[in-house]
Amino acid sequence: MKYVVLLCDGMSDHKIEQLGNKTILEYANVDNFNKLAKEGICGLIHTTPKGWYPGSDICNLSIFGYNPKEVYTGRSPIEAASIGIQLNEKDYAFRCNLVSLDKNYETMEDFSAYHIDNDTAKQAISYLNDNLKEYGVEFYSGVGYRNIMVVRNKEFDVKTTPPHDIMGKKIDRYLPVGENSQFLVELIKKSWGLLSDKFGKANSIWLWGEGKKPTLTPFHEKFGLNGAVIAAVDLVRGIGKLANMKIIDVPGATGFIDTNFKGKAKYAVEALKEVDYVYIHVEAPDEAGHMGSIEEKVKAVENINNLMLPVIIEGLREYKEYRLLIAPDHPTPVKLRTHVAEPVPAIIWGSDIEPDKNTFYNEFINPSFVFNDGYKIADFFIRRYK
Structure with missing residues (x-):
């Protein structure tokens, strides 16, 4: 059959x-x-x-x-497995969307940075890796706007929101909340100045879909x-x-x-x-x-x-x-x-x-x-x- x-x-x-x-x-x-x-x-x-x-x-x-x-155990560890990222028991993976916010960084205009192309997205992810080393995070390229951020040996108990659920909405109500959420919010806000208009319409990251390594x-x-x-x-x-x-x-x-x-x-x-x-x-x-x-x-x-x-x-x-x-x-x-x-x-x-x-x-x-x-x-x- x-x-x-x-x-x-x-x-x-x-x-x-x-x-x-x-x-x-x-x-x-x-x-x-x-x-x-x-x-x-x-x-x-x-x-x-x-x-x-x-x-x-x-x-x-x-x-x-x-x-x-x-x-x-979460969305992002599944995607991390696809990319070949090795996760240990104490590691967390997050989906890292490249997104487009309005000029005041208040409203989610597009969850995909208007479907950013692969090459531009890879450049943006590489740039984030180079400029956010002080936070001890790792960024990995996926397909287009869909990328991964890994945090090693740090616990999270947070609530996050998929960016495709808040198109046209103010983001302040949907930023991560919970244990160590401020760490994630700081990374999101830090990306605003870093990305700006350097990589097409991608002017921010959005972190969500967190989780640990699963077993099937x-x-x-x-x-x-x-x-x-x-x-x-x-x-x-x-x-x-x-x-x-x-x-x-x-x-x-x-x-x-x-x-x-x-x-x-x-x-x-x-x-x-x-x-x-x-x-x-x-x-x-x-x-x-x-x-x-x-x-x-x-x-x-x-x-x-x-x-x-x-x-x-x-x-x-x-x-x-x-x-x-x-x-x-x-x-x-x-x-x-x-x-x-x-x-x-x-x-x-x-x-x-x-x-x-x-x-x-x-x-x-x-x-x-x-x-x-x-x-x-x-x-x-x-x-x-x-």
Whole structure:
């Protein structure tokens, strides 16, 4: 049996007045999604444990099949693993976004420094390392605005806020609070004078997603499958590394709307010659949701439908036995511009799947399965479905 998971980050949405009171999935051209829904079974997955924030870290761990309540220690240590940062038990990692604040450093204008390019971001991170040595912190480059800061041998008990949750808001209410939070606030404010206008529109750092080194049971031990991960973002690549899965690099994969959609699908199909399970992560719908762009989110969904699904379907059909799971990790409604802890619609399609009565794929499917503990979907998809 060959397995593919197509994780469409933030794809589900709410009804949008400008689209005739339809969601993105109802409005966009999703004929291939609908075809798979008609030939497969559809259901709902609660990817966020009750009372938890619906972060992509939590939600992707669930779809991979790991219970966040048992393994989650924070977002940044997962991303640190992707970059290859070695953490000791007493070390803390923080996500270090390069962001754009207004000219008075009071309001969060853009959580991604208007999608700063990789080269400029690396220069900014190098500059921070050179000029903040006195604080004993280490900065590591990730992808674009997504970077990591490590603090060695220092304890924190802080509350931080994702910058994509406070777009257009005053930052003073959302700066870190708690034990040793002032250390983080000082670093953020120190970055204002250092970055200024030297590196495009990045004029500040934002620290959040703190945590210590996690431990995951290797994926092949947990499910008896050799697996691979295709993703442009360090968060998902980090989960793959922690689970001892193969990480596949795809040329032109950016984690944005300009990513190499077709290339990701082609590399996934090729990987199935060597592994049994491939997890494909597509960030573009989530980024469009955070931007509040209806047009970009429609485009992202249609690119998945038109450029990725035909390649994946054709590739899987080369094998006698195969299954495909399609789902978002969480909704990112364009009106809200942030994640919400709501169930996501899913499709399971494959050689041994008996279709249910669904004929379309969107947020209003008639569910044949519902998982309130989202991490249980992996076991159902891989082992238990009959």
